[in-house]
Amino acid sequence: MATSSLSAGDVAHSESKVKFDHFTKIICIGDSITQGGTLGRPEYSYRLPLYYLALENDFFIEFIGTRQHGLNQAFNWPTHFDRDHEGYYGKNSAYIRNEIIKNLKIIETPDIAIIHIGTNDKDSVSMQRIVKPTKDIIKALREKNPKVKVLIIQIPGKRKYFYTHLWIWLVAMLNSTYKSPIKTIDLYSNWDANLYTFDGAHPNIDGQNFMAERIFTKLQRI
DSSP, X not given: OOOOOOOGGGGGOOOOOOOOSOOEEEEEEESHHHHOOOTTTTOOTTHHHHHHHHHHTTOOEEEEOSBOOOSSTTOOOOTTOOOOBEEOTTOOHHHXXXXXXXXXXTSOOOSEEEXXXXXXXXXXXXXHHHHHHHHHHHHHHHHHOTTOEEEEXXXXXXXXXXXHXXXXXXXXXXXXXXXXXXXXXXXXXXXXXXXXXSSSSSBOXXXXXXXXXXXXXXXXXO
């Protein structure tokens, strides 16, 4: 697999969006780490380097969703970047679940869903706070597309979120089917918040690249 790393200068040079007969439609679901867009720092989220990785490896994707902006409306995105997403800055899993169930009624049918929720849930080891909304989102996605493929990102923090990782892994294993597979993405191994985040939580350029590479590896295999 060819790899691509986003640098701060890359945003000034974005390739024109090429038209192909078919794009794989991907819905990115999550909180601030999915949405990005804080003024004063290059918070593009994993979606931008993932978009570049896919394009450079002839994996033609189209992000779908009801939102196009970051946290700040004035945040400057690359002109030709496909900005559609379902990221909700600062929101917990239940809030995101409710928005997704509502918005799936009006958006295009996704081929693949990337889910990254749980960072903003106060009781981070509670099954009900994170796992149940995750299962509800998967159910809603399958009602929209019975053949949807689902990738669940396991949030950084191996010790702090041990039981959450275990439950999410079990959700994937017990609910995955041949028709609609569910895979987890290990984001906690080798994650260094000091190197990969602006503030201990939100990925910087290196963290965004780290996420994108791990996601794209699973994206190619699902």
